[in-house]
Amino acid sequence: MALGRPAWAATRAALQALLRRGGDAAGGRPVNGALHDDAALRGAVLHRRAAVRMHLPAAIGDYTDFYSSRAHATNVGTMFRGADAALMPNWLHLPVGYHGRASSVVVSGTPVRRPVGQVSASGTGDPVLKAAALLDFELEAAVFIGGPGNALGEPVSIDEARGAIFGVVLMNDWSARDVQKWEYVPLGPFTAKSFATTISPWVVPLEALDPFAVAAPPQVDPAPLPYLTPKGGTRTVPDVALTVGIKGAGMAAPSTVCESNLRHLYWTFEQQVAHHTVTGCNLRAGDLLATGTISGEGERERGSLLELSWKGTRTVELGGGVSRKFLQDGDEVVLGGWCQGDGYRVGFGECRGTVTPARAV
Amino acid sequence: MALGRPAWAATRAALQALLRRGGDAAGGRPVNGALHDDAALRGAVLHRRAAVRMHLPAAIGDYTDFYSSRAHATNVGTMFRGADAALMPNWLHLPVGYHGRASSVVVSGTPVRRPVGQVSASGTGDPVLKAAALLDFELEAAVFIGGPGNALGEPVSIDEARGAIFGVVLMNDWSARDVQKWEYVPLGPFTAKSFATTISPWVVPLEALDPFAVAAPPQVDPAPLPYLTPKGGTRTVPDVALTVGIKGAGMAAPSTVCESNLRHLYWTFEQQVAHHTVTGCNLRAGDLLATGTISGEGERERGSLLELSWKGTRTVELGGGVSRKFLQDGDEVVLGGWCQGDGYRVGFGECRGTVTPARAV
Ligand SMILES: [Ca+2]
Ligand SMILES: [Ca+2]
Ligand SMILES: [Mg+2]
Ligand SMILES: [Mg+2]
Ligand code: NI
Numbered sequence: 001m002a003l004g005r006p007a008w009a010a011t012r013a014a015l016q017a018l019l020r021r022g023g024d025a026a027g028g029r030p031v032n033g034a035l036h037d038d039a040a041l042r043g044a045v046l047h048r049r050a051a052v053r054m055h056l057p058a059a060i061g062d063y064t065d066f067y068s069s070r071a072h073a074t075n076v077g078t079m080f081r082g083a084d085a086a087l088m089p090n091w092l093h094l095p096v097g098y099h100g101r102a103s104s105v106v107v108s109g110t111p112v113r114r115p116v117g118q119v120s121a122s123g124t125g126d127p128v129l130k131a132a133a134l135l136d137f138e139l140e141a142a143v144f145i146g147g148p149g150n151a152l153g154e155p156v157s158i159d160e161a162r163g164a165i166f167g168v169v170l171m172n173d174w175s176a177r178d179v180q181k182w183e184y185v186p187l188g189p190f191t192a193k194s195f196a197t198t199i200s201p202w203v204v205p206l207e208a209l210d211p212f213a214v215a216a217p218p219q220v221d222p223a224p225l226p227y228l229t230p231k232g233g234t235r236t237v238p239d240v241a242l243t244v245g246i247k248g249a250g251m252a253a254p255s256t257v258c259e260s261n262l263r264h265l266y267w268t269f270e271q272q273v274a275h276h277t278v279t280g281c282n283l284r285a286g287d288l289l290a291t292g293t294i295s296g297e298g299e300r301e302r303g304s305l306l307e308l309s310w311k312g313t314r315t316v317e318l319g320g321g322v323s324r325k326f327l328q329d330g331d332e333v334v335l336g337g338w339c340q341g342d343g344y345r346v347g348f349g350e351c352r353g354t355v356t357p358a359r360a361v
Numbered sequence: 362m363a364l365g366r367p368a369w370a371a372t373r374a375a376l377q378a379l380l381r382r383g384g385d386a387a388g389g390r391p392v393n394g395a396l397h398d399d400a401a402l403r404g405a406v407l408h409r410r411a412a413v414r415m416h417l418p419a420a421i422g423d424y425t426d427f428y429s430s431r432a433h434a435t436n437v438g439t440m441f442r443g444a445d446a447a448l449m450p451n452w453l454h455l456p457v458g459y460h461g462r463a464s465s466v467v468v469s470g471t472p473v474r475r476p477v478g479q480v481s482a483s484g485t486g487d488p489v490l491k492a493a494a495l496l497d498f499e500l501e502a503a504v505f506i507g508g509p510g511n512a513l514g515e516p517v518s519i520d521e522a523r524g525a526i527f528g529v530v531l532m533n534d535w536s537a538r539d540v541q542k543w544e545y546v547p548l549g550p551f552t553a554k555s556f557a558t559t560i561s562p563w564v565v566p567l568e569a570l571d572p573f574a575v576a577a578p579p580q581v582d583p584a585p586l587p588y589l590t591p592k593g594g595t596r597t598v599p600d601v602a603l604t605v606g607i608k609g610a611g612m613a614a615p616s617t618v619c620e621s622n623l624r625h626l627y628w629t630f631e632q633q634v635a636h637h638t639v640t641g642c643n644l645r646a647g648d649l650l651a652t653g654t655i656s657g658e659g660e661r662e663r664g665s666l667l668e669l670s671w672k673g674t675r676t677v678e679l680g681g682g683v684s685r686k687f688l689q690d691g692d693e694v695v696l697g698g699w700c701q702g703d704g705y706r707v708g709f710g711e712c713r714g715t716v717t718p719a720r721a722v
Binding site: 061062067088089090093094096097098099100101102103104106113115116117118120123124125127128129132152153154155176179182183184185186187188189190191192194195196222225226227275276278279280281282283284287359 | 422423428449450451454455457458459460461462463464465467471474476477478479481484485486488489490493513514515516537540543544545546547548549550551552553555556557583586587588636637639640641642643644645648720
């Protein structure tokens with residue numbers, strides 16, 4: 001991950017050459033085919049996913065969470081400030097983000113204990129310590145930074161930003177909304193999110209997403225400052241279908257509650273990297289930069305229960321008479337992501353976690 | 362640092378036994394005295410501070426910044442919201458804090474480049490990219506977490522918290538106020554602070570501060586929740602004198618602009634640890650938890666230029682006709698800290714940094 005793009009590309013090409021049929025053309029390069037053609041070797045080298053234990057793909061240095069879906073920011077702003085003041089004045093000028101907690105980023109499959117935290121029903125005082133009642137998921141993607149990193153004080157320009165990005169994972173930024181509401185002014189979310197963040201175990205290289213690049217949502221009113229504007233002006237994001245399923249304790253399979261897409265990102269990965277480093281902050285290989293909740297404009301494209309239940313005012317149906325406003329103990333949340341090619345898919349790793357009961361208070 | 366308190370105490374005792382005069386009593390333990398008594402050995406083992414290069418005392422996993430001085434929070438709140446709404450409703454109920462950026466924590470002596478960032482003069486739009494004009498220091502202390510750490514989902518109780526703290530350093534949380542003002546709503550400070558944070562290179566063990574423990578400011582109206590209340594109710598903080606000096610480019614020595622004290626912390630280290638982990642967040646050896654700006658009630662006890670110049674409405678005199686509202690290029694900021702014993706001092710390491718000019722925009 002720290003070696004940089006030439007090493008990543010060479011490694012990917014070598015793996016592909018081993019996995020293709022010997023003699024197949026692969027962009028004019030010789031194809032080894034050893035793993036494709038030799039069943040015994042393949043059996044010795046490859047393992048069934050169900051038979052292995054996945055781990056975090058990197059030692060995460062710093063984890064940053066952005067807030068880059070316009071529909072999500074608009075939904076949340078509308079709920080809490082009304083439609084007229086939904087977006088803060090800075091939102092269209094810079095990719096708003098904050099530092100998250102790296103130690104509690106866990107790999108898919110890790111159980112997530114419902115947090116106990118400080119909550120104030122009135123919002124003005126008399127807090128109590130209790131199990132969070134408004135437990136939520138956030139559908140996100142995140143990039144791992146790779147390469148040598150930038151020196152402290154030397155920003156990564158938007159045109160260099162792509163070279164600093166190793167690849168993409170799915171992320172569920174578990175959030176306790178009742179804790180968040182009481183604590184987050186003025187310095188942002190803290191204990192409401194730091195209890196767990198789940199990511200998928202394998203990283204899809206940016207190169208694999210190239211065929212799926214689409215134009216990012218236009219930024220014309222206002223146009224961003226030059227440091228957030230790539231040469232030529234073209235901003236792309238990958239077209240990655242994203243889903244969220246909830247599988248309640250008694251259910252046979254997850255019920256899909258959200259279908260969104262990474263293409264809804266208003267601020268691209270490259271813009272996030274350029275802004276993150278503009279004042280001189282150094283990025284290092286293994287740093288994780290998340291998109292923020294990815295919602296589209298449709299009601300079914302909302303990437304959190306906060307939005308899907310509109311702050312708990314609507315029920316979200318799971319089928320069979322089961323519904324949710326927020327997560328219950330035993331619920332498994334399953335994120336999915338894939339790029340649909342012509343007759344093939346680029347799949348993302350699983351990102352799942354089951355809510356276990358809170359400790360006694 | 363990860364070995365835990367018994368190892369720290371044994372190491373400290375062994376070092377003290379080597380450094381005392383042979384045969385001196387030391388709590389009934391035999392005293393080796395090798396380094397004290399043998400000048401040749403001492404010369405071979407000890408090095409002059411000026412002849413060595415200091416490094417960060419640990420690989421920092423996560424860095425958290427609290428906001429635990431009541432006078433500081435009151436000053437900032439008064440400036441931006443008026444005296445009647447100075448403290449947010451949550452402030453007296455929990456130690457407000459946020460995640461900071463670990464990658465840009467640097468050791469004393471590292472030059473700090475004035476950041477270039479996004480600023481909006483109106484606060485509502487038309488931002489520009491420019492060198493930050495309102496560059497500031499923040500006088501803070503910070504603890505390094507030590508020991509095995511808590512498991513994810515298992516909080517550190519307030520009565521266990523002390524065992525999780527290795528020791529204390531000084532910290533300057535450099536801040537670009539103009540960048541901060543535009544970016545920080547609603548998710549907190551981001552690029553305005555992530556460009557550099559300076560700490561002193563050696564860590565004063567908590568044990569060395571024991572003789573200087575004093576009662577923390579009382580918390581009666583409101584009393585905090587039980588998870589923030591130690592058994593017996595006694596909350597202590599170390600009495601550590603703290604100073605800030607500014608040495609302008611043409612000055613012979615730093616001029617002291619602030620004299621504060623760690624005893625002004627409203628929320629103790631132990632309360633910070635208990636709150637940080639209450640929802641289950643795991644702490645790891647090498648994590649850094651900072652106090653937030655430490656101001657006292659006096660005008661000269663204000664731990665930032667924001668407060669000392671009252672948002673730029675007053676000048677701060679450095680002597681010889683030189684004054685500041687915010688930091689200028691070439692300014693060296695020097696934090697000092699010590700505990701005054703009966704005929705001796707426990708000194709903290711230096712925490713200094715010089716502002717270098719911004720990159721061209
Ligand atoms: Ca999030
Ligand atoms: Ca601070
Ligand atoms: Mg989270
Ligand atoms: Mg800082
Ligand atoms: Ni085949």
